[in-house]
Amino acid sequence: MSTGLGTLLLADARLPVGGHTYSAGLEPALLDGLPPHRVPEYIAARTRTVGLVEAAAAVLAHRAVGGVTASAVDGTEGVGVDTGALADAHEALLARSPSAPLRDISGLLGRGLVRLADRLWPEHPAVKALRTLGRAPQRPIALGAVAAVMGADEAEVARVSLYDDAQTVASAALKLAPVDPVDAAGWVLGAEG
Amino acid sequence: MRLGVAGPVGTGKSTLIATLCRELADELSMAVVTNDIYTDEDARLLRAAGVLPVERIHAVETGACPHTAIRDDVTPNLLAVEDLEAEFAPLDLVVVESGGDNLTATFSPALADAQIFCLDVAGGGDVARKGGPGIERADLLVVNKTDLAPHVGVDAEQMVADATSSRGGLPVLALSQSDDVSIKALAGWVQQVLADYRAGHHVPRDPGPMAPHSHADGTTHTHEGDGHGHEHG
Numbered sequence: 001m002s003t004g005l006g007t008l009l010l011a012d013a014r015l016p017v018g019g020h021t022y023s024a025g026l027e028p029a030l031l032d033g034l035p036p037h038r039v040p041e042y043i044a045a046r047t048r049t050v051g052l053v054e055a056a057a058a059v060l061a062h063r064a065v066g067g068v069t070a071s072a073v074d075g076t077e078g079v080g081v082d083t084g085a086l087a088d089a090h091e092a093l094l095a096r097s098p099s100a101p102l103r104d105i106s107g108l109l110g111r112g113l114v115r116l117a118d119r120l121w122p123e124h125p126a127v128k129a130l131r132t133l134g135r136a137p138q139r140p141i142a143l144g145a146v147a148a149v150m151g152a153d154e155a156e157v158a159r160v161s162l163y164d165d166a167q168t169v170a171s172a173a174l175k176l177a178p179v180d181p182v183d184a185a186g187w188v189l190g191a192e193g
Numbered sequence: 194m195r196l197g198v199a200g201p202v203g204t205g206k207s208t209l210i211a212t213l214c215r216e217l218a219d220e221l222s223m224a225v226v227t228n229d230i231y232t233d234e235d236a237r238l239l240r241a242a243g244v245l246p247v248e249r250i251h252a253v254e255t256g257a258c259p260h261t262a263i264r265d266d267v268t269p270n271l272l273a274v275e276d277l278e279a280e281f282a283p284l285d286l287v288v289v290e291s292g293g294d295n296l297t298a299t300f301s302p303a304l305a306d307a308q309i310f311c312l313d314v315a316g317g318g319d320v321a322r323k324g325g326p327g328i329e330r331a332d333l334l335v336v337n338k339t340d341l342a343p344h345v346g347v348d349a350e351q352m353v354a355d356a357t358s359s360r361g362g363l364p365v366l367a368l369s370q371s372d373d374v375s376i377k378a379l380a381g382w383v384q385q386v387l388a389d390y391r392a393g394h395h396v397p398r399d400p401g402p403m404a405p406h407s408h409a410d411g412t413t414h415t416h417e418g419d420g421h422g423h424e425h426g
Contacts, residue, residue: 017268
């Protein structure tokens with residue numbers, strides 16, 4: 001039975017997985033001339049495109065390692081871990097990420113999650129499956145696998161993935177442009193619509 | 194061994210690291226990780242100094258105030274260190290340079306096995322008396338640019354004495370690029386700590402946390418003592 005804590009942790013910027021280094025492409029977008037008042041549209045565009053693809057990849061990874069039944073909490077860990085399906089989801093995501101720098105940063109963020117999982121659940125079958133993807137799996141794949149270990153269900157995985165993308169842009173905007181933090185919080189809420 | 198170098202902006206951290214590389218790279222296999230908020234300026238300085246092969250110098254852009262990446266969430270730095278250790282194994286010494294922060298930012302023991310805190314005389318003679326975790330409890334406190342002391346109206350000996358009295362016996366080194374004896378003393382200190390580390394005598398020491406405060410983005414972290422005027426990226 002999930003306590004929901006895992007989902008909260010994965011959505012929390014205080015989770016030490018290196019997310020503070022990332023702007024979800026906002027920094028180059030602003031440098032390229034995006035006016036700050038259009039950041040909400042940028043969030044919306046990402047949610048429909050990159051966000052959707054990444055959330056889908058995270059859910060596929062979550063399913064590949066057994067989803068909620070992979071949870072360490074309910075004592076049935078490792079049931080249904082399909083390493084091949086996890087690799088397929090990873091390949092499919094890579095095929096949809098044509099930009100090498102974006103693949104690289106996603107791999108770095110994925111390593112942060114792998115590092116967390118290696119320390120907390122080194123023997124968990126889902127974590128072992130994640131390790132078969134090399135040391136830098138794309139972040140959504142690592143997110144889905146780690147969320148499964150933490151007992152999150154797949155709707156929560158998708159929500160965390162989309163929320164994190166919107167919040168990454170919004171919080172980066174505070175560092176990069178003259179923005180009232182309350183407005184940035186409003187953007188994230190507005191992305192729900 | 195992983196050696197952290199922290200201290201306020203402009204106190205000579207990059208130059209200190211270049212000096213260490215120049216003194217030690219012949220006998221030790223070394224690599225460097227630099228931290229800047231927005232740029233890879235420090236990495237470029239070190240690469241241009243020619244003291245280490247360029248591929249052994251990695252830059253981490255923190256995107257946030259430097260203590261985020263050396264204290265609160267060390268993940269990006271650990272990944273950079275692991276990359277260097279994997280690529281150039283076996284490494285004897287990886288030096289991690291913090292971005293210039295305030296008087297209170299120190300390395301998490303999860304990232305640095307030992308750490309140097311760097312002040313300079315040009316920052317003001319009173320800084321050593323202000324204390325804080327780095328000044329009081331870093332493994333080594335460097336008072337840098339002592340050759341500038343007469344030009345900035347600071348009594349370097351007094352500054353070192355102030356620092357020494359606040360450190361309960363931990364070492365203080367007065368450093369100047371124009372004083373070869375001080376440079377040898379710096380290199381000798383690193384060699385000694387590395388020897389102690391290898392012998393299992395050196396235990397990573399946490400200089401201690403900063404006083405808690407909150408940020409508008411919801412993160413809470415800590416600073417201690419004075420010198421709070423860092424840039425929140």
